[in-house]
Amino acid sequence: MSSHHIVREKQEPALYIHQLGNFDEEFLGQLLEWSPTLIVAASEYEKVISLGLKVDVVFGNDENISTQENTKFIYSQTASLPTVVKYLISEKYPAVNIISQENKFDDLASFLQDINIVLFTDTDKSYAVKKDFSVWKQAGSIFKIDIVSYFETDNLKQEENGDFVVIKDGFVSFDFITEYLFLSEPLH
Known part of the structure; x- marks a missing residue:
């Protein structure tokens, strides 16, 4: 085969x-x-x-x-x-x-x-996530988050340009009250 x-x-x-x-x-x-x-x-x-x-x-x-x-x-x-x-x-x-x-x-x-x-x-991969989404990422990975409502996250730090950077290797979790949160990640 x-x-x-x-x-x-x-x-x-x-x-x-x-x-x-x-x-x-x-x-x-x-x-x-x-x-x-x-x-x-x-x-x-x-x-x-x-x-x-x-x-x-x-x-x-x-x-x-x-x-x-x-x-x-x-x-x-x-x-x-x-x-x-x-x-x-x-x-x-x-x-x-x-x-x-x-x-x-x-x-x-x-x-x-x-x-x-x-x-x-x-340049980007964009997707919607549901409540209680978490994903393992390497330190330095970048998320762009379409902020439509209040949300909480851990292991992320917001940069001055609005991007969110993963602080350390490990899980990043998102908690929010809307039905979806829209995330983007650079392809390169």
Whole structure:
């Protein structure tokens, strides 16, 4: 058996490429490691297939796009993030990684009860966490926290620029009263 496993039972997060931009190809390779369902905005399709990738679903309004064999085309006025996330929820995906140029959850927060969403940009990984979340991090690791309400944390120190830095190797925990807290971490 080869070392490249094919997982197609929705155990892995789907990958939606909304805007590829200058996203690092090494990170892209890591997101593709377990052969997730690959969904692409029509505007990014040519760029994605030029990387030698097999696309499962294309979202957009250009019906004349020439797709790969066995690629499903879903007509949509816009390949907006909410449209694609609604599709993934209807298809029973538990999670999705999204590559975009913005890491804002403004249009996506209402879907978080139904699907786990991680947003990737060229520089950051952003995600929502639920109450009593904790994670092990090395000293010096950085979090950017979208402060929408009061929260408490341990093992973090806020810098003058607003970033939060892990003080010592170990767990960082977050306690807050809202449903979610939105965190970002630099990719590099």
